[in-house]
Amino acid sequence: QVKESAGSVAIGVELSAVSGWDVAVPLMVNGTARTPSNYRITPGPLVIKAGERRASVMVQVAANDLNEDDKTMVMSMGVPTYGVQGKVVASTVTIVNTDPEPSVSFVSAGSSGEEKSGPARLEVKLSAPSGKPVTVGYGVTGGTAILGKDYALPAGVLSFEPGETSKTIEIDIKNHGIYDDDKTIALALKDPKNAVLG
Numbered sequence: 001q002v003k004e005s006a007g008s009v010a011i012g013v014e015l016s017a018v019s020g021w022d023v024a025v026p027l028m029v030n031g032t033a034r035t036p037s038n039y040r041i042t043p044g045p046l047v048i049k050a051g052e053r054r055a056s057v058m059v060q061v062a063a064n065d066l067n068e069d070d071k072t073m074v075m076s077m078g079v080p081t082y083g084v085q086g087k088v089v090a091s092t093v094t095i096v097n098t099d100p101e102p103s104v105s106f107v108s109a110g111s112s113g114e115e116k117s118g119p120a121r122l123e124v125k126l127s128a129p130s131g132k133p134v135t136v137g138y139g140v141t142g143g144t145a146i147l148g149k150d151y152a153l154p155a156g157v158l159s160f161e162p163g164e165t166s167k168t169i170e171i172d173i174k175n176h177g178i179y180d181d182d183k184t185i186a187l188a189l190k191d192p193k194n195a196v197l198g
Helices: none
Strands: 008-014 023-027 027-030 037-043 046-048 053-061 071-077 091-096 102-104 121-124 134-142 154-162 166-173 186-193
Touching: 008 091, 046 053, 102 186, 121 134, 154 166
Parallel strands: none
Antiparallel strands: 008 053, 023 046, 027 071, 037 053, 071 091, 102 121, 121 166, 134 154, 134 186
């Protein structure tokens, strides 16, 4: 295991005995990690020089500033030149995510508008892009406006796809044509998933 902020990790390949020939080991990489967003590696076979017993592949781990699941990089060896495969032909590196969950919050703590101006739109933002889907619930928690008479807004859930940072809640304001006091609607965010409340 290696933290994505660690910089690099070495994967060692060792011969059972010293060879008089250069031993070239072809390497294949798969897993859930992707290059270059999660790691970088020098392409080509690994060569253990004649007279030497071991060599290493350096994997440069990338910090991508995205909160995401841990990733795996599985390195497998093919049939070496001037050698045969040993018992262990694959090595797995788990790249451990170190980026915190983003916070989710309203862009503004308050806003106002005339009832005849149409729907009210409230922007909700993430503090940073996420590599995971983010959801957050919202609902009315108070205020002097009456649901159904002054406005319409069912409780709901906002969904941010990976990479998205902004969503809008739209409140249908009712224009009933009656002179009246200003009204308020208090909303709150709740139950975030893959995020924290800002």
